Amino acid sequence: MDTKRVVIIGAVALGPKAACRIKRLQPDWDVVMVDRDEFISYGGCGIPYYISGEVTDLSELMKTSFHMLRTPEFFRDAKGVHVRTRTEAVSIDRKAKAVRLRDLDTGKEEDLAYDTLVLATGSVPNRLPVPGADLPGVTAVTDLHAAKAVKDRIAQGGVDRAVIVGAGAIGCEMAEALTDLWGVEATVVEIADQVLPGALDPDFARMVQRHMEEHGVTFHCGETVQEIATSDGDHPLRVKTSARTLETDLVITAVGVRPNSRLAADAGLLVSLRGGILVNGKLQTSDPDIYAGGDCIEVLHRITGKPFYFPQGSLANRQGRIIGTNIAGGSAVFEGSVGSFVVKIFETTVAAAGLTLRAARKEGFDADHALVVQTDRAHFYPSRELMTLDLIFDRKTRRILGIQGIGKNGDAVVARIDTVAAMLPQKATIEDLSNVELAYSPPYASAMDILNAVANTAENILDGFNRTMDLEEFEKCFLSEPCDDVVCLDVRGPQDAAPFVARFGDRWINIPQETLDRRLEAVPQGKRLIVVCNTGVRSYQALLQLRKAGHEDAASLQGGIATLKDAGFIQIEGEDKGTP
Incomplete structure (x- = not known):
């Protein structure tokens, strides 16, 4: 290919990735990055950890994995990329194929010609629309x-x-x-x-x-x-x-933030109603000589098939490589996203991928969910912790629509969410997840992994074996609007159940699951039964026993006492949520 000049507007995440990819594939090309800030190529997602002190020095967010500071000199010497900081892109002349640049220190303006242009303009924070939002502090x-x-x-x-x-x-x-x-x-x-x-x-x-x-x-x-x-x-x-x-x-x-698409819109490029620059699978805009990616575009949701806005540093980096490949003569495609995310909250990690139950129903799916609490390692391994997973699925097709997870061992939570995230674009079913093969050793997982378990629970719900109750329904019928005809049947041991029996009296009955077949006469007749245990495992077994004995109006509380306590629905002094 002939020597070309590629101009990239934006030098934080996508811009550097695209620039370096182009130079690796086409080392003779002229690649220029432009950014209005003096700080470039930094990990913006690390800002909270810098403020918290976990990252001690601001420069750490601007260093490579081999401790080189990503400065304009670094990109020039190590990557062959020219970088112009403190330089604002004012406008794009698509006909002349030139960008008008302004030096923010001198005010001088000039035109920079391009063969191909990349818009990596990122996002801008939403302004709080109230008086005083611009006050110091x-x-x-x-x-x-x-x-x-x-x-x-x-x-x-x-x-x-x-x-x-x-x-x-x-x-x-x-x-x-x-x-x-x-x-x-x-x-x-x-x-x-x-x-x-x-x-x-x-x-x-x-x-x-x-x-x-x-x-x-x-x-x-x-x-x-x-x-x-x-x-x-x-x-x-x-x-x-x-x-x-x-x-x-x-x-x-x-x-929140919104796409920084003003430059694109002013140049006549197609922009969505939400402000995202519209691109095709190759991340080309409505002008084939201009590419865009990162926080300034919308992406396709792999489950709904609709565009959505999902600003993520990980997406920007992946898209940067795709753009670089395509500009350099390749043919890479960005298929979209399932919206995977993870956040560390003190000692807890919460992560999700795909649709929430609310979103799935709003999109027209006949959605339901299965919630499971189980140890993330083998139950006998010392560093085990309880993990909660909620699997969202479509009742008609049995397709998995999303997953949410929370637990103390963050690596374990992320591993499970990432597994499902990889399966979602393939329209995987709950049977696929029930039989998915995962590496097993007691320090890392149970022999029947929690992912297999949550899929098995979903199967049992769909096949009519497991009738469940959600926390929201439990709160309404037992806590907020208690009914005399609703009784909790606690199938844990007497010591675990005692504080609840003392608090709720006749509305909370304790019959350990292993004795239930011998004590069926003690189960109240004509009552709506909510069967509870620590995590939902024994309550499901008890549900089957009750159904066999003719108690049809019974449901197992999803997640059991562990989830009730974690969500703050019930707090009893000195009572522990226990283990499965």
Whole structure:
């Protein structure tokens, strides 16, 4: 191929990946990256860990795995890529195939010709649309400048209280970062009725919120921020919500981001109603000589088949390689995403892939779910921890639609979610997951892995063997609106059940599962039975025994006492959630 010039606008994630890929495949080409910042090629997803102190120095986010600082000189000498920092792309002349650039230090403008152009313009943070959002001490932490300013201020002892607006992944990570190392009194305000809205179903969201509350984070969900103002009190800022007023030293806004597509739209490229630059499978825009990827585009959801916005550093890097391959003469395709995500919350990891139950039903699927609690290693291995998985599936086709997981051993949680994420684009069924082969050794898994177990549970639900009750229904019929005809049958041992029997009296009956066949006369007649155990394993066995004896109006509580406790539905002093 003839020598060409490729101009890349944006040098954080996708830009460097595309540039280096092009130079490896076409070393004689002229590749130029342009960015308006002086910091380039950094791991923005590491910002919360820099603020928390887990990453001690800001430069670590800009280094390679072999400890080289990714500066313009590094890209020039090691990669053969020219980088122009503090340079803004003002406009694109598609007819002349040139980009108008402005030097932000001198104000000088010039045109830079291109053969192929790459838009890696990323995203811009949504602005909190309230009075006072631009006051000093109110900031979105979306770049290294803001991260350094926030950490410096905290380190100087100027922050005792902080309000985080938004309980998405960034908001939760920032709340942890401020609380864990610095001891800042963190309060999160979220307009939705749960944390991580859209990413998790309500029960899992409650588990995350409760875990964070146990570490000192306060939440006000279902509230909107109406105003931020200065204060004459002990703290310089006052945040007024729809329900209260919060005095604070710092306000961090984490209300989402939107595609930075202005440059593309002004150049006449097709942009969606949500603002994402429209691309094909090869990541070409409506102009075949212009490519785009990363946070400025929308991607195809591999389950719904619809475009959605999913800004992720991992996607940007993969897309950068695809763009580089295609520009250099290859033919790579980006098929889309299943929306995999993971977030560390203190000692707990929560992860998901695919659709939530709510989203699946909204998309028209006949969706149901199976929830299982099981140890992530062999039950006898010392470092085992309980993991909770929730599998979402379509009742008609038995296709897997999504999965959510939470547990203390983060590597174990991520391994399971990643396995299902890889299967989702293949339209895998619950039978596929029931029989999926996983590497086994007691330090890493059970002989019947929790993934196999959750699929087996889904099979039992669909085939009519297991009738289940969700936490939400349990709360309504047993806790919030208790009915005399609803009784919990606790099939655990007497010691585990005793605190619940003492609290709920005749509404909570204890008959250990292994004695149930001999004590069927003690099971109340004419009552709706909720069968419970620690995690749902023994309650399912008891359900089969009850059905055989003619008790048809009985259901097994999904996840058992372990999930009830993790979600904060029931708290009994001195009672432990136990093991399977």
